[in-house]
Amino acid sequence: MDLKIYKNIKKIRELKNITREYIAGELGMSTSGYGKIERGEVDLTVTKIIRIAAILNVSVSFIFNFDVNQIFEESKKSKPQKN
Numbered sequence: 001m002d003l004k005i006y007k008n009i010k011k012i013r014e015l016k017n018i019t020r021e022y023i024a025g026e027l028g029m030s031t032s033g034y035g036k037i038e039r040g041e042v043d044l045t046v047t048k049i050i051r052i053a054a055i056l057n058v059s060v061s062f063i064f065n066f067d068v069n070q071i072f073e074e075s076k077k078s079k080p081q082k083n
Contacts, residue, residue, distance in 0.1 A: 003040045005063060006040035008066040010038040012056050012063065012066060016057075020035060020038070026051075027052070027055070
């Protein structure tokens with residue numbers, strides 16, 4: 001699986017201020033085991049991706065298509081312009 005998926009999971013988790021310990025607990029696994037997921041050291045099953053997406057409260061497609069640069073671009077657009 002593309003390493004981007006694993007990195008996206010980590011970025012989304014961090015942006016949502018969710019701990020690895022919390023997600024690991026929700027998945028019924030150790031924190032170190034979950035860490036291996038974020039580092040791309042283990043293969044993810046579709047079921048596990050669906051469960052992680054639910055915990056992060058995002059869609060699976062959001063995880064696959066997530067681009068942190070989009071957040072910063074949206075933030076720039078929403079800031080009032082200085083005169």
